[in-house]
Amino acid sequence: MSLVDAPLAAGYTLGDFLLVAAAGFAVLAVGMLYRAVVGPTMQDRVLAVNVLGTNTVVILAILGAALGEPTFLDIALVYALLNFLMAIAISKFTVERGGVL
Amino acid sequence: MSGTGSGPGGDAETTSDGGFGRDRPQRSDGRLDSERRQGTPYTESQVIMPTVKIVAPFAFTYGLFVTFHGAGSPGGGFQGGAIVAAVVFMIAFAFGIEATRQWLANAAVVALAVGGTLVFAGIGLVPVALGGAFLQYELLPIPDPVKYGMEGVEILGIGTIVAGVLIGLFFVLAKGFSDAGGFGDGGAFDDEVGNEPDVGDGNESDDGESTGDDGNETRDDNGTDDGQSAAGATGPAATDGGER
Amino acid sequence: MTGAIAGVASGPLGAPVVAQVTAIEASLFVFVVLTALFTALARDVLAAVIIFGAYSLGMAALYTFYRAPDVAMTEAAISAGVTTVLLLLTLAKTTRIDHEAAFESVNLPAAGAVGLLFAGLMLTMADIPAVGSRDAPIWSNPDVSQWYIAQTYAETHVENTVMAVLAAFRGFDTFGEAVVVFAAGIAALIVLHREVFA
Structure with a gap:
């Protein structure tokens, strides 16, 4: 029995609470989507997508802990690395306006 | 840069940060300088370049890890090849696509894509030559043939194909549709320097310094399409052989 | 679990x-x-x-x-x-x-068709x-899914069943897939009238 399967309170395990936390982050992602959709300038959208990417990394890491699958951290790492690429690509595009480089 | 620093306090603050405005003359207020910075080509970012310098080796290593460790964890050649290609994208966005294009020769990209396909087909055809079926790993003349045959297909086959093709797509899309016309060799290399033929030499002599020139070329390429096509007719003869 | x-x-x-x-x-x-x-x-x-x-x-x-x-x-x-x-x-x-407007105006007949399809x-x-059901045919089929899961390590000596299916059991399909990726690169060259990538 690993740590996440240990009963914590009222019959719920630590994994259940981690899943609830992940669900909370997923709800927050819907809120951040508002800025990505409405955002008057492109910089707002870039920031919103960047925050969404970080949020996704957190969700993936929590899921990896809650479901007892350490390999989920690999996906979180991929996202952490490529979210940076997405952010610099969009930001350079919006600053340069036309020619990317 | 606050942009509203018209008061004396804001002025003193913006002029005292020696890191970002070293080579510029003394400015009267920050607003003018921010507009001027918007006007200059945005090629060397003080944030992106050092960050990419730090991140790129780790991302490349991680791409190799995903490729090589596909047998024991999520991942494999397809994902790892895509990550390796993304590292090249990252470098290109930070240091300029033209500089990356000269660093990563066409021969390397084509060798990745074609070599991967040939290795995959070769690993599949060796058992056929030995009297078996296509991709019958048991007949490969190596120790633990099934495992290492699959690893070879994933790493040397799929990973290199995906990395090569994605990098190639990136370069081709960054270059855009050839205005020089047809399948001409000179147009394929030199259509961006059709306006002033001596820029290509300047690029080769000092790569790190002349990325600003690259930005200028790209903007000219977008802006003056008519002059581009007119110069492209005579451009290849004048600027051929200058690249590689 | x-x-x-x-x-x-x-x-x-x-x-x-x-x-x-x-x-x-x-x-x-x-x-x-x-x-x-x-x-x-x-x-x-x-x-x-x-x-x-x-x-x-x-x-x-x-x-x-x-x-x-x-x-x-x-x-x-x-x-x-x-x-x-x-x-x-x-x-x-x-x-x-x-554009002045932030959002595309919805084409009502198209939206109706999509709604009908939905x-x-x-x-x-x-x-x-149900999701994750043990009775789902994709899971319970003894000749396909269960056979792969049971036989992957014995037959291929790798732990990742997905990679074993991709590279060994369905290797020929993956070869076709890789050739499709390669062909996509060539197609981009042809469409853009180029002979070289870089």
Whole structure:
């Protein structure tokens, strides 16, 4: 029995609470989507997508802990690395306006 | 840069940060300088370049890890090849696509894509030559043939194909549709320097310094399409052989 | 296996689908549907590309939640890293029109057709096995899925069943897939009238 399967309170395990936390982050992602959709300038959208990417990394890491699958951290790492690429690509595009480089 | 620093306090603050405005003359207020910075080509970012310098080796290593460790964890050649290609994208966005294009020769990209396909087909055809079926790993003349045959297909086959093709797509899309016309060799290399033929030499002599020139070329390429096509007719003869 | 997941996995087949959706699934579903909708509706192409990047974030989390880490990693690498960059490069080479309106006006006949298709698809939902059900044919088939899971290590000496299926059991399909990727690169060269990549 690993740590996440240990009963914590009222019959719920630590994994259940981690899943609830992940669900909370997923709800927050819907809120951040508002800025990505409405955002008057492109910089707002870039920031919103960047925050969404970080949020996704957190969700993936929590899921990896809650479901007892350490390999989920690999996906979180991929996202952490490529979210940076997405952010610099969009930001350079919006600053340069036309020619990317 | 606050942009509203018209008061004396804001002025003193913006002029005292020696890191970002070293080579510029003394400015009267920050607003003018921010507009001027918007006007200059945005090629060397003080944030992106050092960050990419730090991140790129780790991302490349991680791409190799995903490729090589596909047998024991999520991942494999397809994902790892895509990550390796993304590292090249990252470098290109930070240091300029033209500089990356000269660093990563066409021969390397084509060798990745074609070599991967040939290795995959070769690993599949060796058992056929030995009297078996296509991709019958048991007949490969190596120790633990099934495992290492699959690893070879994933790493040397799929990973290199995906990395090569994605990098190639990136370069081709960054270059855009050839205005020089047809399948001409000179147009394929030199259509961006059709306006002033001596820029290509300047690029080769000092790569790190002349990325600003690259930005200028790209903007000219977008802006003056008519002059581009007119110069492209005579451009290849004048600027051929200058690249590689 | 925690309680919330076990509730999904062992849910009775006849129960309504909605009752089996946990909180994290529901919020991720809402996120994915909203991003897909706004990708289609955004008037500015650059905004659509950015929102599409957000869509891939939600899809990767959803794939991960459904224990498909290989698919999630592909989604992460391709969608976040490659597709966005290639779409941006394509945008940089085309002209962008500044629109006044933020959203596309909806074509009502098209929306009606899509709604009919959606309703037709939803009618089939009652017959689809529950998520993670052990009676689903994709899992319980002893000749395909169970055989792969049981025989992967004995036959191929690798731990990842997905890679074993891709590279060994269905190796010829993967070869065709790799050739398709290679052909895509050549097709891009032909379309853009070029002979060299770099």
